[in-house]
Amino acid sequence: MNFQNAAFESASGRVEQLPPSSVPEIVFSGRSNVGKSSLINKLLNRKSLARVSAKPGKTGTVNFYRLPECRLVDLPGYGYAKVSASEKLRWAELVEGYLNAGRNIRLVVQIVDFRHMPTQDDLHMIDFLVQAGLPFLIAATKSDKLNKTQRTQQLDAYCTLFEELPDTLLIPFSAVNGEGVEEIRRQIELVCMG
Numbered sequence: 166m167n168f169q170n171a172a173f174e175s176a177s178g179r180v181e182q183l184p185p186s187s188v189p190e191i192v193f194s195g196r197s198n199v200g201k202s203s204l205i206n207k208l209l210n211r212k213s214l215a216r217v218s219a220k221p222g223k224t225g226t227v228n229f230y231r232l233p234e235c236r237l238v239d240l241p242g243y244g245y246a247k248v249s250a251s252e253k254l255r256w257a258e259l260v261e262g263y264l265n266a267g268r269n270i271r272l273v274v275q276i277v278d279f280r281h282m283p284t285q286d287d288l289h290m291i292d293f294l295v296q297a298g299l300p301f302l303i304a305a306t307k308s309d310k311l312n313k314t315q316r317t318q319q320l321d322a323y324c325t326l327f328e329e330l331p332d333t334l335l336i337p338f339s340a341v342n343g344e345g346v347e348e349i350r351r352q353i354e355l356v357c358m359g
């Protein structure tokens with residue numbers, strides 16, 4: 166698959182605005198500021214197709230990017246404390262509405278910060294994915310910020326945390342040095358072409 170050929174397709178702020186489910190979809194989920202836009206841009210070898218910012222906070226829209234074989238779906242980030250209750254509700258309606266719509270979702274790339282254990286919100290999302298029966302992998306980003314000892318510690322801690330989900334793939338990732346890019350691309354190819 167050629168990951169360089171992505172183009173922005175559309176953005177939906179409400180469930181009613183979602184495009185019809187036609188092609189296989191690969192979904193990207195994570196709390197705001199985790200590094201989701203950076204990961205998508207790195208996969209697509211682009212500087213700024215998905216927005217990257219140092220400022221978290223926009224609950225935003227579900228953004229769709231088109232590749233010839235599939236769609237990449239960028240869910241709005243969650244877990245930003247300063248968001249109002251009504252915005253949180255809108256987020257939940259939009260994201261659950263999208264994930265529960267019986268679409269052709271082949272894989273969810275759930276992004277966490279490798280320097281830390283998953284947040285409560287991350288764990289809620291993972292639980293939701295398990296309950297919904299959606300296939301997912303965990304991309305543990307910002308791996309470049311860990312030294313060797315910290316990396317081993319975090320790998321151990323994540324393995325213990327996900328002991329009950331032994332088939333879950335954990336992929337250390339860095340948008341800075343490119344670790345994990347090929348592995349995530351390979352997983353996307355497997356589910357899109359298979």
Ligand code: GDP
Nearest residue numbers: 197198199200201202203217218307339340341
């Ligand atoms: P988003 O809100 O989840 O889309 O997060 P962004 O992609 O905008 O990234 C948030 C911040 O983390 C930015 O300052 C990025 O430069 C930084 N960042 C993202 N990924 C990495 C990474 O792999 N390593 C390092 N060191 N910084 C990263």
